[in-house]
Amino acid sequence: xxxxxxxxxxxxxxxxxxxxxxxxxxxTDSGEAGGMFTDAVGVLTSWDDGVLLIARRSxxxxxxxxxxxxxxxxxxxxxxxxRGPSATFPELARATARAWRPxxxxxxxxxxxxxxxxxTRRANSVLPLGDPGLPVAGALAYVREWYADxxxxxxxxxxxxxxxxxxxxxxxxxxxxxxxxxxxxxxIAALAPIGDLDADVSAxxxxxxxxxxxxxxxxxxxxxxPAVREVLASGPSVWFASVAGTDGTPAAIxxxxxxxxxxxxxxxxxxxxxxxRGLATSVMTxxxxxxxDEGASAxxxxxxxDNDGARALYDGMGFAPHHHYHHYRWAEA
Numbered sequence: 001x002x003x004x005x006x007x008x009x010x011x012x013x014x015x016x017x018x019x020x021x022x023x024x025x026x027x028t029d030s031g032e033a034g035g036m037f038t039d040a041v042g043v044l045t046s047w048d049d050g051v052l053l054i055a056r057r058s059x060x061x062x063x064x065x066x067x068x069x070x071x072x073x074x075x076x077x078x079x080x081x082x083r084g085p086s087a088t089f090p091e092l093a094r095a096t097a098r099a100w101r102p103x104x105x106x107x108x109x110x111x112x113x114x115x116x117x118x119x120t121r122r123a124n125s126v127l128p129l130g131d132p133g134l135p136v137a138g139a140l141a142y143v144r145e146w147y148a149d150x151x152x153x154x155x156x157x158x159x160x161x162x163x164x165x166x167x168x169x170x171x172x173x174x175x176x177x178x179x180x181x182x183x184x185x186x187x188i189a190a191l192a193p194i195g196d197l198d199a200d201v202s203a204x205x206x207x208x209x210x211x212x213x214x215x216x217x218x219x220x221x222x223x224x225x226p227a228v229r230e231v232l233a234s235g236p237s238v239w240f241a242s243v244a245g246t247d248g249t250p251a252a253i254x255x256x257x258x259x260x261x262x263x264x265x266x267x268x269x270x271x272x273x274x275x276x277r278g279l280a281t282s283v284m285t286x287x288x289x290x291x292x293d294e295g296a297s298a299x300x301x302x303x304x305x306d307n308d309g310a311r312a313l314y315d316g317m318g319f320a321p322h323h324h325y326h327h328y329r330w331a332e333a
Contacts, residue, residue, distance in 0.1 A: 013072040015047035019168055022054065024072035026064050040064065041075065043160075045171035055170060057161035058305070059183055059324050077163040084189050084320050085261075085298035089164040090129060092186060092262075092300060092322060097127055099257035099264040101234030103227050104150075108142060109133030115150050117227035120220070121182070121327045125155035128169060136172050144330055154330040159186075162323035170326065178328040184304045185311075187319035191263055191299045194317055195288040197281060204286035207240045209233070214242050216249045217269055232267075235259065239290055241283045245271060252279035256287035263291035265301040268310075280313060 013022050023041045042056040052064040100122040102114035110130025116123035132139035140156070147154040156173060159165040170180075210232050232238075235257035242250040251274050255267040265287065270279045288299065301319060303310050 009071040011072045020074050023075045026068040043167035055167040059160040089162045095262045099235050116231050119227045123231045125157040156328045159323050159325045173328045177331050179331045180326050181329050183326045184302050185321045188322045189299045189319040195292045197285045199282045199285040201286040203243050210240050217253045254283040258291045258294045258296050261297050263296040263299050
């Protein structure tokens with residue numbers, strides 16, 4: 001990256017650039033002997049008391065002493081992807097939210113408070129896509145009371161790493177005592193290549209309804225109460241896939257929500273003893289072909305950052321990261 005002006009390193013960022021995407025070069029170890037140049041690119045979330053905070057694409061925050069800066073500048077948003085569909089953050093955030101519709105919701109300005117008896121953070125967290133209509137601290141106080149009334153922990157779902165994401169809100173949540181519990185990637189891909197994969201789909205059964213066998217393989221909850229079934233069945237057009245196992249529990253399962261041009265792939269799970277046999281690929285290919293029949297052309301999914309096996313599978317299918325999302329929980333005293 002180029003920081004020079006007339007052959008000299010220049011610092012062309014100031015505290016007035018908070019909220020902008022920046023690229024900086026700084027010296028580690030405060031310039032002491034053995035210190036090295038390091039670069040950081042991300043959203044400048046604060047510049048106070050001689051310390052810069054920069055949120056990287058992944059949501060990781062880098063703390064940099066102002067005295068260690070040697071160069072810096074404001075940079076444009078990350079360039080558009082060279083493969084896969086185009087998508088804005090708000091469009092994709094709303095599509096992913098419609099795939100996990102909550103049992104109960106309430107608007108707070110442009111924020112949406114969601115509750116579903118605790119089943120999945122995605123249906124039991126605030127989706128803050130805009131202005132809550134009051135100062136953030138006041139909005140978060142209302143959020144805490146709302147979830148406390150329902151005997152649920154208070155979560156806020158945020159995103160980083162794309163144009164229009166919420167790095168500043170993440171920084172404010174950190175400052176106000178909220179703690180990030182989990183992070184994941186939202187990935188996107190063209191749908192047709194997934195449907196064209198050379199996969200054996202003959203054993204994949206598709207259904208509009210979720211049954212007891214499918215739920216036994218899912219294992220993401222305790223007892224499957226009404227909220228579990230209601231959330232899983234939610235969405236514009238929902239399909240459940242399963243491959244029969246030997247003990248009444250499917251060898252593999254998946255869920256797909258078709259929503260206009262988007263097909264979301266969720267709950268893809270395989271019996272641990274049967275992994276690396278192509279079952280996940282078969283499930284996703286069968287679901288992709290059904291979504292193509294309904295007019296979808298683009299695909300999305302969510303994968304946790306430490307799930308290396310799934311990430312490798314999705315890499316091979318053409319899925320590329322679009323942004324990261326995070327769940328912040330109120331750290332009760």
